[in-house]
Amino acid sequence: MKKLITLLLSLALLATLLAGCKEKGKPATEDPAVTLRYGVTTEPDSLDPFLAAGADTKGLFFNVFEGLFKVGTDGGLNPAIATDYTVNGDSTVWTFTIRTGVKFHNGAELTPEDVEFSLGKAAEAGYYSFDKIADVAIDGNVVTVSLSEPNPEFLTVLTSEVVPKDYADQASAPVGTGPYKLESYKPQESLTFVRNEEYWGAEPEIDTVVVQIQASQTALVTSLQSGNIDAATVTAASIDQLDASAYDIVTQNSNGPQIFVLNNTYEPLTDVRVRQALNYAVNRREIIDIVGSGYGVQSESPLFPGLSKYYNENLYDAYPTDLETARSLLAAAGYPNGFDLEIKIPSNYDVHVQTGEVIVSQLQKIGVNATIKTIDWNTWLDDVNKGANYQASVITISGRSVNPLVELKRYTSTSSSNFFHYTSAEFDDVYSRAGSELDAAKRVSLYKELQQIVSDDAVSVYLLDIAGLTALNKSFTGLLSYPIYGIIDFAALKTVG
Amino acid sequence: MTFLLKRLAAAALTVFLVSALTFAAFNIIPGDAASAMAGADATPEQVEQIREKLGMNRPLHTRYAGWLKGFVSGDLGDSLRFGTPVASLLREKLPVTMTLAGLSFAMILVISFPLALLTTRRENGITDRAASAVTTVSVSVPNFFLGVLIIWVFSLALKLFTAGAYVPREQSAGGFVAYLVFPALAVALPLSAMVVKFLRSAIFEQKREAYVRTAYSEGSSSGRVLSRHVLKNAVIPTVTFLGMIIGDILGGSIVVEQVFSVPGLGRLLLSAVNSRDFPLLQTLVAYVTLAVVLANTLVDIAISVIDPRIRVAA
Numbered sequence: 078m079k080k081l082i083t084l085l086l087s088l089a090l091l092a093t094l095l096a097g098c099k100e101k102g103k104p105a106t107e108d109p110a111v112t113l114r115y116g117v118t119t120e121p122d123s124l125d126p127f128l129a130a131g132a133d134t135k136g137l138f139f140n141v142f143e144g145l146f147k148v149g150t151d152g153g154l155n156p157a158i159a160t161d162y163t164v165n166g167d168s169t170v171w172t173f174t175i176r177t178g179v180k181f182h183n184g185a186e187l188t189p190e191d192v193e194f195s196l197g198k199a200a201e202a203g204y205y206s207f208d209k210i211a212d213v214a215i216d217g218n219v220v221t222v223s224l225s226e227p228n229p230e231f232l233t234v235l236t237s238e239v240v241p242k243d244y245a246d247q248a249s250a251p252v253g254t255g256p257y258k259l260e261s262y263k264p265q266e267s268l269t270f271v272r273n274e275e276y277w278g279a280e281p282e283i284d285t286v287v288v289q290i291q292a293s294q295t296a297l298v299t300s301l302q303s304g305n306i307d308a309a310t311v312t313a314a315s316i317d318q319l320d321a322s323a324y325d326i327v328t329q330n331s332n333g334p335q336i337f338v339l340n341n342t343y344e345p346l347t348d349v350r351v352r353q354a355l356n357y358a359v360n361r362r363e364i365i366d367i368v369g370s371g372y373g374v375q376s377e378s379p380l381f382p383g384l385s386k387y388y389n390e391n392l393y394d395a396y397p398t399d400l401e402t403a404r405s406l407l408a409a410a411g412y413p414n415g416f417d418l419e420i421k422i423p424s425n426y427d428v429h430v431q432t433g434e435v436i437v438s439q440l441q442k443i444g445v446n447a448t449i450k451t452i453d454w455n456t457w458l459d460d461v462n463k464g465a466n467y468q469a470s471v472i473t474i475s476g477r478s479v480n481p482l483v484e485l486k487r488y489t490s491t492s493s494s495n496f497f498h499y500t501s502a503e504f505d506d507v508y509s510r511a512g513s514e515l516d517a518a519k520r521v522s523l524y525k526e527l528q529q530i531v532s533d534d535a536v537s538v539y540l541l542d543i544a545g546l547t548a549l550n551k552s553f554t555g556l557l558s559y560p561i562y563g564i565i566d567f568a569a570l571k572t573v574g
Numbered sequence: 575m576t577f578l579l580k581r582l583a584a585a586a587l588t589v590f591l592v593s594a595l596t597f598a599a600f601n602i603i604p605g606d607a608a609s610a611m612a613g614a615d616a617t618p619e620q621v622e623q624i625r626e627k628l629g630m631n632r633p634l635h636t637r638y639a640g641w642l643k644g645f646v647s648g649d650l651g652d653s654l655r656f657g658t659p660v661a662s663l664l665r666e667k668l669p670v671t672m673t674l675a676g677l678s679f680a681m682i683l684v685i686s687f688p689l690a691l692l693t694t695r696r697e698n699g700i701t702d703r704a705a706s707a708v709t710t711v712s713v714s715v716p717n718f719f720l721g722v723l724i725i726w727v728f729s730l731a732l733k734l735f736t737a738g739a740y741v742p743r744e745q746s747a748g749g750f751v752a753y754l755v756f757p758a759l760a761v762a763l764p765l766s767a768m769v770v771k772f773l774r775s776a777i778f779e780q781k782r783e784a785y786v787r788t789a790y791s792e793g794s795s796s797g798r799v800l801s802r803h804v805l806k807n808a809v810i811p812t813v814t815f816l817g818m819i820i821g822d823i824l825g826g827s828i829v830v831e832q833v834f835s836v837p838g839l840g841r842l843l844l845s846a847v848n849s850r851d852f853p854l855l856q857t858l859v860a861y862v863t864l865a866v867v868l869a870n871t872l873v874d875i876a877i878s879v880i881d882p883r884i885r886v887a888a
Contacts (some may be wrong), residue, residue, distance in 0.1 A: 116738075119592030120845065122611050123657075128624060130616035203619030246655050264663065265837040265845065266742070289835075291738060296835040303729050455605025455850060460615050477617060493618050513816045546819070 108282040109571055112552060115295045115565065116309035120290055124262065126238040127202040127250040132333075132475035133564060135560035137288065140270060141182075142238035142253035145173055145192065152384055152479045152560040154232055158192065158239045158254065159220075168229040168515060174219045181241045182277045189215045194242035194352055198232075205214045205483045206234050227513045228521065233480035256281050256568040263289055270567065282510070294427070307550040310563070312428065313370035319548055329545040329558040330383045334475035335429070336521075337436055337438035337538035338461070342498040343468045350410040352535035355395035356404035359436055359538050368431045372544035378528045379488065381542050383560030387481040387521055389528040396535075403443045404537035415444025420469045421461060424451035428543060429471040436498070436538075462496055473543060476561045481524045482512055488531055499536045581874060585867040587810040592863045593645075593856055597638050598753065600852060606630060607654040607850040628654050641856050650857050654847040660857050668861070669743065671838035672755050674761070674827045679820070681762035686769035691800075692769070705770065712767035717826045721760040721833035728756055738835045757834040761826035765819050773813050776808035783807075810881055817873030821866045 101131040117137075123129040126142050145159035159173040166520060178189040193213045200207035204437045212223040224231065244252055251259055251310060256278065268288040272281055289306055291297045298315045300306045302323065311319075316326060327466045339524060356377075365373040376382050378392040390524050418440070422433045430451060437447045447469075450461065460466040477483060487494040489508050490501070504527065511523035532539070557564075608625040616624075625631060632640075644651050650660035693705040715723075729737040734757055741749035780786065781804055788800045829841030839858060846855035 122613060128620060128627075130612050130620055132615060142884070201619070202623065203617030211713055238874050263666070263742075263837075263843050264658070266740070287739070290837075292832040292835045296738055296833065299725050299729070300835070303725075303737040303739070305736045397576040454848065455610050458614060459604040463609070472614075477615060553777075 080150040092440045105252055112285040113283050113286060113308065113567070113570060114306040115286060115288045116291050116300050116306040117288055118291055118294060118297055120265065121262075121268070123248065124251045124259070126240065126251065126253070128248070130478065131211065134561045136564045137268070138251070139255070139562070139564045140257040140286075140558075141255045141259055142240070142309075143255050144236040144239055146232055146235050147302075148236055148479055148559060148561060148564070150557050150559055152234070152386060154479070158187065158234070162232070164231075168227040168231065169224045171222045171231055172226070173220045173222070175181045175220055175278060177218055179277045180256050181244075181254055182252045183241065183244065184208075185241050187239070187241070187254060189218055189220050191242050192220050195237070195380055197241045198240065199237040204234060204237055205478065205480070205486065207237075210379070219351060220298065226472075227515065229513075229515055229517070230480050230482065233478060234483070239391075255393075257286065270285045278570075282571050283567055285568045292421070307553060308544055308556070310547045310548060313368075313372045313544060313546060316370070316548075318336060323551060325549040325551055325554075327547045327549055327556045327558070328372065328549065330374065330381065330560070330564075331383050331473065331543040331545040332383050332559075332561050332563060333355060333473045335377060335382050335473045335540045335543050336379075336434065336471070337377075337432075337540060338469070338472055338497065339535075339537045340465060340468055340496075340498055341536065342465055345410065345412055345416055348410045348466070349535055350406045351412065352537075353396070353404040354406035354410070355440065355444065355445070355540050356535050357399045357406065358445070359396075359439055359540070360398040361540050362398075364432055364435050365541055367435050368428060369541075369544060372546060374544070375540075375541045376542050377532060377539040379530055379531045379536070379539060380484055380524075381560075383475050383476060383542070384479060384484075385560075386480055387524040389525040389532075391525075392528055392532050392539075396538075400442055407443060407445075410569070413444075413463075415446060418445055418447040418468055419450055420447055420471060421450050421452050421457065421467045422458040422471050423454045424470075425454050429473070433471045461545065462494075465496075465498055475563070479561060481527075482508070485524075485527050485531075490529075497536050499531075499534070501530060501534060504530045575723065575797070577878070578875070579618055580607060580727055581871045585871055588867050589860055590861045593860050596856060596859045597761060600683065600850070600855065601634060604708070605850050608848045611655060617622035618720050629652075638856075639851065641853055644858065647858060651850055651853040653846075653854040655674070655784075655845065655851040655854065660854050661702065663854065664857070664861070667839050670754075670836060671824070671827050671831070671840065672741075673751065673821070674758055674831070674836065674838060675823050677751070678761040678823050679816075679826065681758055682766045682819075682823075683767055685762065685766040686773060687767075688838075688852075690770045690773035690777065694774055694781070697778055697781075702774075709767035712763050713771070715764060717760050718829050718833050720763060721830050724756050724760050734815075740834070740836055756829075757836055760830045761823060765822055765826065768819065769812065769815065770856050773808060773812050776811050777804055780807045781802045805831045806880075809826075813873055813877055813880070817870045820869040824862055824865065 099426045117133065119131065119133045119139065120128065121129065121134040122131040129135060129138065143157040145157060146154040147157040151193060158176055158179060160176050161174050163172045164170065175189050175192060181187060186446045193215060196207065196210060196213055200210060206228055209225050210222055211225040214221040239254060240247060241252055256273055256276045258273050260269045260271045262268050267290060270286040272284050289358060291300055297309050298311060301309055301319055312507055314532060338354055339355065341345045341347060365371060365375065374382055375393060377395040378389050380388050381423060382388050407415065420433050422429050424430065432447065433449045440447045461470050485508065486492050488499055488504055489495065490505050507523055507526055511520060511527065514520040514523055547556060552573050553570055555569045556564045556567045556574050585666045588849050607628060608621050608630055611624055611803035612621045622665035634722060641651065644834065652658065653660050653663055656663060689705060693702045698703060725737045739753065739755050786799060786803060789803055812854045826836065828843060
């Protein structure tokens with residue numbers, strides 16, 4: 078009996094412990110320094126800017142690293158490390174004036190030699206068009222870059238990171254020139270960014286941004302509900318679970334086309350009529366309503382609408398849902414009774430799996446018997462991204478550059494990232510002409526032509542630009558929307574009141 | 575002494591076999607660390623740079639032999655995914671999961687023993703039947719779902735804790751343990767129910783034995799019969815059972831860590847698999863195996879102390 082009493086007492090003790098937790102959860106409010114807690118679910122793939130490839134990592138470290146130029150919210154370029162530039166008539170010699178008095182996060186003064194070094198790092202990492210740099214010359218604080226062939230859009234790639242040349246620890250303690258510096262990184266816990274007090278530009282208001290790495294979307298939403306974080310990008314379906322009086326929902330583009338990917342070398346998808354039939358059978362509006370709860374922008378171009386200057390507006394609804402046309406195209410191609418199709422989808426993306434389910438039911442209406450096979454991300458990388466071991470898939474290609482040629486390169490016949498296995502002499506020809514066209518207006522029309530070719534050839538079924546919905550605590554404001562990556566611009570955020 | 579040595583040798587062999595099997599399985603599944611790290615957006619140059627940097631161009635068996643040699647000599651190498659020494663990752667995450675598992679284990683004891691004693695006062699009595707219903711439900715609820723329920727009730731409705739607001743132990747030891755109480759509850763409840771069911775049937779079994787009747791006929795009080803005779807005999811199979819569920823506790827912790835965003839071994843293990851982080855995964859698997867094997871060995875030793883007959887049989 079005595080033992081029983083002891084055990085009951087321990088139970089009571091446990092209950093007290095539980096009750097005691099209540100005070101611990103409350104955040105300190107007296108602290109004058111402003112901290113923003115931002116929740117994410119992805120771990121940075123590398124802290125070294127030249128090894129990091131993930132769109133989420135790039136979007137986060139937008140605050141830490143700067144290039145000669147910086148992407149603006151409108152997709153234009155703003156001077157950053159370079160204050161201005163001049164270019165010769167055929168766009169082969171570019172001259173940049175380097176900003177003076179810029180300091181790296183480790184206290185070192187930025188020099189033109191650092192710029193030269195960083196351009197070399199970008200070339201090593203295989204960044205688009207850096208292999209065409211023939212020579213870099215330094216004269217005082219002027220850097221002259223000579224190219225081996227004309228590149229009228231050279232500025233767009235100069236958002237590549239500028240880093241100090243005598244610094245070897247980028248992978249563990251990254252050093253840039255941006256408005257925030259990385260103070261600490263605890264794997265699977267958090268990244269802490271603090272304001273760079275020696276920043277050359279306007280001083281940001283938020284002192285500290287703690288980026289919490291949560292285990293799942295569910296954990297992210299509960300963290301928002303419990304007040305553990307101030308902001309996070311969440312799915313459309315979870316918006317209703319949030320307290321509308323505590324959070325503003327900022328709608329952004331996700332900056333990348335969601336695609337029902339078709340392997341152009343897989344029979345019967347080799348036939349353009351079959352691919353067009355699938356395009357006519359898929360109802361994008363229905364996908365947006367069912368999967369995105371109505372959020373999302375229909376888009377049937379291989380480019381995303383955020384690049385508004387180059388986006389081919391005519392492709393917004395290039396293949397309106399038309400089951401009759403779809404059926405007759407299938408019949409003309411010799412498949413009047415449809416065919417079987419396996420769609421491999423990475424299981425870690427709920428949104429793609431759900432989209433796949435809607436597509437399966439839509440294709441049934443034209444007799445195409447599609448099935449979904451969910452696979453893990455690494456298998457997807459092997460089977461779809463690298464090999465041609467698939468029939469169809471659903472994925473979003475994240476926008477990485479304001480240069481449309483970077484985004485469209487994967488459709489060229491020789492590109493290693495052409496997982497559509499699409500080959501078109503016409504596309505290749507227009508692509509190479511677009512790269513060297515010196516007249517800006519003509520260039521834009523070539524960009525639009527490239528999108529038209531991809532659409533006419535029905536390389537895949539282009540669906541939409543998924544909505545990026547960010548919940549932001551009402552005590553903060555100023556979240557900006559950029560056309561690439563999913564940039565979170567800490568420097569623009571402000572407190573309310 | 576030979577008993578102890580035999581047990582330890584068996585433990586070492588188990589760990590080796592598990593690690594070799596993990597290694598084999600890891601090389602059958604698609605993908606490698608470089609392509610996993612680089613993702614879909616990397617240039618081929620970036621992937622090659624990563625592969626070179628990670629030393630992944632060496633043949634498989636040399637990599638496994640290298641890891642095994644390092645593991646035995648205490649040099650765990652660097653994690654491919656995080657670029658930091660595996661040892662420092664373990665130093666950070668191991669105490670988290672151990673605390674979570676320890677708390678869960680303590681809760682299981684605190685919940686299950688009094689409950690089992692309470693229900694066994696009378697077979698098929700009201701408390702017995704009520705407890706039996708509760709335990710049947712608890713056993714059937716998956717711990718991750720229980721975790722979501724606990725967050726909903728204790729965090730969002732009752733506001734007893736802030737979901738997701740994990741407190742690092744170097745920041746506040748009390749806050750650290752307090753945050754782990756609820757995840758531990760999610761791990762402990764279904765397992766406690768199992769222990770209650772097990773202990774209950776063991777106690778009833780003993781109560782029906784002839785020696786219990788003899789003890790009563792000698793005039794012993796029911797409390798004395800319970801503590802001196804019934805409980806002592808019922809505890810031996812229960813201790814074995816507790817040893818067996820240590821694996822379940824660790825497995826449960828790994829799942830529940832995801833729900834509560836606890837940065838412990840479970841999340842590390844998951845990330846090691848997803849990012850094909852060979853040195854990290856091998857070490858984690860070896861450690862978890864070692865923990866389970868050691869726990870079971872300790873149970874065997876404990877039982878041999880309680881009941882010397884078992885030692886002879888071994």
